[in-house]
Amino acid sequence: MSSIPLSAYLVTALLLFCMGLYGALTKRNAVIVLISIELMLNAVNINLVAFAKYGVGASIRGQVFSLFTITVAAAEAAVGLAILIALYRNRGTVNVDEMNTLKK
């Protein structure tokens, strides 16, 4: 039996999520925004694995779910980077403030 309470893991995940959210909303570099989103997805993964051990009806399912999340996050990172590079080729910037063609 583990002596670490469930809430310790949940608070870790919450802190990571908040920092990722802050980075995604305030950073201007699009690569950093993508990385911050990865950080938020990681926080969700910690929750899934923590509930796989401590949750109601705890079983291996939580870990299988976290594997699916990791896969989709990897696909998201690849497509996001591809869009970023296409955008950079057309606009010559990676600054999210200058990506406002739809607003004009």
Next chain:
Amino acid sequence: MNGELIVFVILFLITISGALFMLNLSKVVHMVMALVLTFLGIAGLYVTLAAEFVAVVQILIYSGAITIIMLFGIMLTKHSDEEKKTSFAKKGIVLSGIAIFFLIMFSAIQNLSLGSQATTLHENNTEQIGIMLFTEYVIPFELVSVVLLVALVGAVILAKRDDAKEGE
């Protein structure tokens, strides 16, 4: 204070300090390197949660693949190197919103305890995951492979230089 708790505190500090460095460093490459620290700390947390397979996958995918992909993204685009400062007003609004969110969530989870614990997760962890993946979750597993294929082809097409257009 037992050994388990000490390990958890160390991993917690590694994870959080990596994320803090990511937010506060000024060069983009350094930010990504700080994030590797966070990913490794999270992998350690998975080990303490009896999820060895997920921990290894975390190291392979995040500290390996995604970090390299992000570095490619940084190297292939031009940066002013120094991150420009966001205005104080915007930072303040975002920070207060996130602080409210944090406090609400924290008050909800600080004493959460669901009583029971799974005790058999560490026994043949990879085998258990494999059996679950190829019996009960075999259809999602195949669908995920389609998602990966679509993402691969989509990424290639998006990032490919549009030669036909340039030739006109």
